[in-house]
Amino acid sequence: MALPAGRPRPEPTPETQHFWDGTKAGELRLQRCQACEKAYFPPRPFCPGCGAREVSVFAASGRATLHSYVIHHRKVPGFEPPYAIAVVELEEGPRMMTNIVDCPQTPEALQLDMKLEVAFTPMDDEITLPLFRPAQGTPAGERA
Numbered sequence: 001m002a003l004p005a006g007r008p009r010p011e012p013t014p015e016t017q018h019f020w021d022g023t024k025a026g027e028l029r030l031q032r033c034q035a036c037e038k039a040y041f042p043p044r045p046f047c048p049g050c051g052a053r054e055v056s057v058f059a060a061s062g063r064a065t066l067h068s069y070v071i072h073h074r075k076v077p078g079f080e081p082p083y084a085i086a087v088v089e090l091e092e093g094p095r096m097m098t099n100i101v102d103c104p105q106t107p108e109a110l111q112l113d114m115k116l117e118v119a120f121t122p123m124d125d126e127i128t129l130p131l132f133r134p135a136q137g138t139p140a141g142e143r144a
Contacts, residue, residue, distance in 0.1 A: 004079060007078025023129065024128045028061075035052035039090075067087045085099065088116055099132070100131070101121070101132070117133060
């Protein structure tokens with residue numbers, strides 16, 4: 001899938017570089033607290049649950065369910081309306097904001113709790129975005 005020109009480009013930081021390296025390599029990398037074992041997103045150098053700084057990075061499954069969304073209908077640089085702005089719940093627990101692709105951008109197709117999978121979409125040579133699409137083998141709109 002080609003992204004429309006003009007989309008804002010994420011700027012990796014030292015705290016997020018592992019995440020962007022992972023998306024470029026086709027992995028959705030999350031962090032896990034070694035003290036309380038909570039998986040979390042977005043990346044940060046400490047656990048948002050208990051504050052511990054002993055965290056590790058791991059490759060997530062890339063599977064999720066649609067938690068919430070809005071369909072945006074106005075033209076914005078880098079996006080072709082209509083498009084879904086969504087919050088997905090990853091199989092590992094954290095939620096992340098993303099876009100839903102490869103299905104109609106309608107309430108009929110975008111059913112809450114539908115099964116999704118990550119669709120790594122290159123933006124340029126350095127940045128690959130983790131967008132989500134209906135899981136392979138499931139019709140758009142099938143629930144988990």
